Amino acid sequence: MTTWTNLTAMAKIEVVVDGDDVPAVRDLFLDAGATGYTAVSGVSGFGHHGHHQGKLLFNDRASLSMLITVVPIDRAEALIAGIRRFLDGCHGVLFVSETHVSRPDYFG
Amino acid sequence: MTVSSPPIDRSVLVADVARAGAFVAPYWPLTSFVAVNPLGGLVEHSFSEAAALAARWFGARTHLALEDYRREYDRGTIGRAELDRAISRHLPWVADALAIDVGRVSVDVIDLVRWDLLHGPVTDAKVTPDAPLADALDAVLTTWCATFVDDAHVPWAMPGRSLGLYRSWRALAAGDRRLAALVGADGRGRIATLPDDPVEMLDLALRSRRVSEADRVAAIRTLLLRTPGWAGFARWCDDWAPADREGVRLRMVDLAAVRAALDHLAPAHLELVPVDAPAESITARVDAAVAAFALATPSGVDRGAIEAVLGNVTSADRSAIWLSAHEWALRDRLLTRLDGPAGAGHASPQARADAQLVFCIDVRSEGFRRHLEGLGNYETFGFAGFFGVPVRWRQLGSETSQARCPVLVSPRHEVAEVAVDDAAAYLSTCSATAGLHDAFYAAKGGIASPFALAESAGWFAGPVAAVRTLVPGRAATSATEPKWWRRFTSAPRTAPVVDETAAHERHVGLSLEERTLFAEAIVTTIGMYEFAPLVVLCGHGSRTTNNPHASSLDCGACGGAPGGASARIAVAILNDSEVRAGLAERGIEIPADTWFVAAEHDTTADVVTIFDREVIPTAARALVDALQLDLDVAGERNAHDRARRLPGNPDRVRDRGHDWAQVRPEWGLAGNGAFIIGPRSITADHDLEGRAFLHSYVAERDPDGVALETIMTAPLVVAQWISAQYYFSTVDPEVFGAGDKMLHNPVGGVGVVVGQSGDLAVGLPMQSVMLGDQRAHDPLRLLAIVQAPLERIEGIILRNSGLRQLVEGEWIHVVARETEHDAWTLRTPSGGWEPWHPADPDPDPATPLLTPLEIS
Numbered sequence: 001m002t003t004w005t006n007l008t009a010m011a012k013i014e015v016v017v018d019g020d021d022v023p024a025v026r027d028l029f030l031d032a033g034a035t036g037y038t039a040v041s042g043v044s045g046f047g048h049h050g051h052h053q054g055k056l057l058f059n060d061r062a063s064l065s066m067l068i069t070v071v072p073i074d075r076a077e078a079l080i081a082g083i084r085r086f087l088d089g090c091h092g093v094l095f096v097s098e099t100h101v102s103r104p105d106y107f108g
Numbered sequence: 109m110t111v112s113s114p115p116i117d118r119s120v121l122v123a124d125v126a127r128a129g130a131f132v133a134p135y136w137p138l139t140s141f142v143a144v145n146p147l148g149g150l151v152e153h154s155f156s157e158a159a160a161l162a163a164r165w166f167g168a169r170t171h172l173a174l175e176d177y178r179r180e181y182d183r184g185t186i187g188r189a190e191l192d193r194a195i196s197r198h199l200p201w202v203a204d205a206l207a208i209d210v211g212r213v214s215v216d217v218i219d220l221v222r223w224d225l226l227h228g229p230v231t232d233a234k235v236t237p238d239a240p241l242a243d244a245l246d247a248v249l250t251t252w253c254a255t256f257v258d259d260a261h262v263p264w265a266m267p268g269r270s271l272g273l274y275r276s277w278r279a280l281a282a283g284d285r286r287l288a289a290l291v292g293a294d295g296r297g298r299i300a301t302l303p304d305d306p307v308e309m310l311d312l313a314l315r316s317r318r319v320s321e322a323d324r325v326a327a328i329r330t331l332l333l334r335t336p337g338w339a340g341f342a343r344w345c346d347d348w349a350p351a352d353r354e355g356v357r358l359r360m361v362d363l364a365a366v367r368a369a370l371d372h373l374a375p376a377h378l379e380l381v382p383v384d385a386p387a388e389s390i391t392a393r394v395d396a397a398v399a400a401f402a403l404a405t406p407s408g409v410d411r412g413a414i415e416a417v418l419g420n421v422t423s424a425d426r427s428a429i430w431l432s433a434h435e436w437a438l439r440d441r442l443l444t445r446l447d448g449p450a451g452a453g454h455a456s457p458q459a460r461a462d463a464q465l466v467f468c469i470d471v472r473s474e475g476f477r478r479h480l481e482g483l484g485n486y487e488t489f490g491f492a493g494f495f496g497v498p499v500r501w502r503q504l505g506s507e508t509s510q511a512r513c514p515v516l517v518s519p520r521h522e523v524a525e526v527a528v529d530d531a532a533a534y535l536s537t538c539s540a541t542a543g544l545h546d547a548f549y550a551a552k553g554g555i556a557s558p559f560a561l562a563e564s565a566g567w568f569a570g571p572v573a574a575v576r577t578l579v580p581g582r583a584a585t586s587a588t589e590p591k592w593w594r595r596f597t598s599a600p601r602t603a604p605v606v607d608e609t610a611a612h613e614r615h616v617g618l619s620l621e622e623r624t625l626f627a628e629a630i631v632t633t634i635g636m637y638e639f640a641p642l643v644v645l646c647g648h649g650s651r652t653t654n655n656p657h658a659s660s661l662d663c664g665a666c667g668g669a670p671g672g673a674s675a676r677i678a679v680a681i682l683n684d685s686e687v688r689a690g691l692a693e694r695g696i697e698i699p700a701d702t703w704f705v706a707a708e709h710d711t712t713a714d715v716v717t718i719f720d721r722e723v724i725p726t727a728a729r730a731l732v733d734a735l736q737l738d739l740d741v742a743g744e745r746n747a748h749d750r751a752r753r754l755p756g757n758p759d760r761v762r763d764r765g766h767d768w769a770q771v772r773p774e775w776g777l778a779g780n781g782a783f784i785i786g787p788r789s790i791t792a793d794h795d796l797e798g799r800a801f802l803h804s805y806v807a808e809r810d811p812d813g814v815a816l817e818t819i820m821t822a823p824l825v826v827a828q829w830i831s832a833q834y835y836f837s838t839v840d841p842e843v844f845g846a847g848d849k850m851l852h853n854p855v856g857g858v859g860v861v862v863g864q865s866g867d868l869a870v871g872l873p874m875q876s877v878m879l880g881d882q883r884a885h886d887p888l889r890l891l892a893i894v895q896a897p898l899e900r901i902e903g904i905i906l907r908n909s910g911l912r913q914l915v916e917g918e919w920i921h922v923v924a925r926e927t928e929h930d931a932w933t934l935r936t937p938s939g940g941w942e943p944w945h946p947a948d949p950d951p952d953p954a955t956p957l958l959t960p961l962e963i964s
Contacts, residue, residue, distance in 0.1 A: 002774040013927070018909075018910075020347075021130075021285055022345075023127035023346055023347040024123075024127075024129075024130070024347070027122070027126065027346065027732035028119065028123060028126070031118075031119065031122045031307075032119050039685075049904065049909060050409045050907075050909075051904070051907040052909065053817075053821075053907045053908050054909070056817070056818065056821045056822065056823035056908075057496075057629060057814075057818040057822070057826065058492070058496070058498065058513075058514060058516065058818055058821070059514075059516040059517065059822045060516060060517055060519050060824075061516050061910075062821050062908060062909075062910045062911070063757050063824070077116060077117060078116045078118065079117040079119055081119050081120050082116075082118075082119025082120055082122055082123040083119075085119075085120045085123035085124065085127075086126055086127060087323065088127075089127040089130065089748070090130070091909075092126075
């Protein structure tokens with residue numbers, strides 16, 4: 001494994017969900033102590049539920065969105081548990097990976 | 109600051125609250141009423157599955173009562189052919205079932221099922237469970253909710269509101285005498301021991317009731333659905349409210365926590381996890397059938413055979429068959445009418461129309477367009493009333509802006525209205541009026557101040573009230589205002605600033621590229637490639653008085669606001685020479701002599717106002733003047749049509765909006781049943797009786813299907829919400845509707861309650877869908893009629909999961925044909941297409957589409 005000098009290891013959590021479910025995932029992030037997140041709307045692709053259309057002209061809710069947050073590793077487990085529980089009731093996928101950041105104070 | 113790691117259970121419980129809340133339809137505040145499907149949280153299920161869940165969870169009726177369907181059958185709205193078709197499609201086994209032996213003769217199974225539908229005992233009566241303590245605790249909760257959210261006229265705000273409902277309630281609950289009476293001294297004493305955090309409160313309550321992890325979502329859903337109105341508002345706050353909205357947020361986790369706390373304190377508890385209903389008894393239906401057929405035949409009847417048949421036709425099946433038959437009736441009539449000869453013989457536009465008018469797709473535009481087309485060389489189009497420009501609109505003198513687009517879109521731009529003339533006098537009058545308004549309502553809402561208010565302002569308010577009551581039309585007209593007063597109240601000339609380089613404010617206005625993109629979307633979506641010298645974009649709104657639900661009559665595509673501002677913005681873009689040059693580069697040539705004009709249709713008065721006349725070029729003014737005369741005539745004719753379905757003096761139908769005692773200023777979108785996507789040529793000359801949303805579309809101009817995809821994923825979806833709201837408000841006005849308007853009390857600046865207190869009343873008032881005991885709206889699922897290649901439609905359905913759910917879950921029905929020369933085909937829920945044939949092979953095209961109302 002590569003060792004990064006002067007960078008801090010953290011957990012990167014990426015969630016792809018329906019546009020309608022974005023607020024709930026956002027609230028899960030914030031309730032678990034995430035200090036910020038990035039949302040990418042109009043995500044297109046192909047997966048378990050077939051084709052997903054990307055950006056639609058007049059409907060921001062119908063396409064998929066990706067939400068990304070980075071949290072300290074000790075806070076990740078609870079957040080992952082919450083998101084897994086949420087995804088039990090809807091479509092969506094969760095990716096978790098280790099990442100390294102230069103400004104750990106930005107992420108809690 | 110050190111933040112401790114959250115426990116896993118907490119995150120999981122927060123997720124459970126989100127999952128439970130997803131079943132609740134959001135409720136928009138009445139200031140920007142948005143029609144929603146009250147079962148919108150269940151669209152992942154089929155309509156019939158969702159109906160069963162709603163009956164169980166909400167205790168709601170999801171179809172008309174059996175007697176109501178039978179009444180429609182008796183009056184001919186539903187025919188035997190449609191009923192038989194619905195039976196055979198819903199119960200395909202009926203066709204192969206052996207006839208039942210009843211002695212010397214036999215009875216076909218379809219005859220038995222039809223008899224049961226028409227005459228069998230009613231077994232679907234709505235039962236409201238009797239739970240006085242739970243109801244009383246709900247009432248405690250709703251009172252606290254109203255106190256918490258009230259940022260309208262309350263003189264003293266609830267202390268600690270910024271902490272959220274649960275924490276602020278917990279701090280004050282010990283002083284609630286009504287609560288103390290319900291939970292006793294012991295319960296009251298335990299309030300102080302409750303956790304400070306709403307998630308921990310929920311956790312405590314669920315653990316103490318031994319709710320398993322698997323049942324937690326169901327239990328939280330039960331708590332939320334005790335007050336579905338406030339839960340809907342909380343869902344809106346959580347998931348839909350603008351991030352910059354001022355005021356407190358009622359959150360679902362807080363609402364669930366307070367209800368859980370009330371249950372935790374009470375001496376008797378709610379059944380948090382619903383139990384399955386007992387199996388349905390069909391004994392009464394079998395007895396009745398046996399008796400009926402025994403009378404009809406000389407010998408005995410095979411009771412076992414009848415029981416076997418009716419045992420496979422549940423109450424839910426009976427409702428579903430009747431609904432399907434009702435839908436076949438409209439579908440057959442509408443398609444037969446579209447295929448039939450033209451109606452009134454309106455002139456088609458000559459080579460180049462004198463004027464083209466783009467109206468909102470709203471069903472109320474259909475009649476107006478038809479009348480106008482009959483008056484001159486006009487061409488009309490239908491487009492969502494925000495005209496494809498999703499922006500926030502900041503009115504002159506205002507510091508805040510409102511979204512003027514469908515709620516499915518998050519506007520990224522703001523457009524400000526600026527004065528062209530000196531606006532100082534007007535703005536200072538606005539400021540003073542706003543101050544007086546606030547002072548008046550602050551005094552009205554105080555404890556002692558209303559007495560002083562009556563003394564000080566009664567001399568003015570009394571006569572105004574008398575005029576409003578006795579001559580409502582006169583009270584509303586500015587013609588009665590003295591000239592000196594008009595100097596202060598007349599709005600100055602204004603213009604929307606659509607160019608970001610002219611706005612001089614960050615995030616205000618649009619770039620040239622964006623303006624050109626929106627302009628292109630406007631003309632390509634509706635297939636407008638030839639332009640008249642005058643093109644009018646006509647939004648719509650409704651002027652009504654003393655009507656908390658006023659915004660429900662405005663434009664849904666504009667976020668529950670009047671559409672005039674959107675029309676002005678789109679017109680400013682389309683008249684921009686730089687935009688036109690950009691369009692020309694994209695192959696869209698707008699002639700130099702074409703001028704776009706904004707207008708607004710007041711649907712209550714049937715008056716069309718043309719905006720910004722002073723900037724209309726001289727060459728176009730004669731056309732505008734002639735058009736205004738025809739708009740006036742079209743308005744008169746449309747109002748005449750509307751008067752036939754409204755009670756009261758038909759000559760005063762256009763004044764109803766000014767009458768503050770009028771509970772039914774207009775019918776709004778009552779009667780909506782179909783959404784037609786295609787060129788006007790397929791609907792022109794046919795009186796569709798205000799039953800159809802009309803979206804212009806020319807398939808030949810949209811080879812890649814982008815425009816159709818836009819229409820089917822946005823306006824069609826919004827129309828389905830509207831259709832569903834009217835549907836459910838009609839079938840169960842108490843649960844899904846807002847009840848009797850006569851008893852409404854505005855609460856919290858967000859909604860109304862029926863009577864003195866209670867849950868927030870969601871949906872439409874009874875007076876919006878009923879006239880006495882007559883229904884003004886036929887509750888049917890929306891029928892989408894599309895003229896486009898089937899492969900294109902199918903591709904769009906398959907790659908848009910939300911749309912696919914609506915189609916394959918039978919929330920909407922889709923009928924299509926490629927061209928006017930092709931036969932209609934039906935999209936089946938399981939995929940694939942089948943030819944349409946009317947159930948009655950010889951239908952009468954003149955049969956009304958809309959069930960007539962008896963007006964006394």
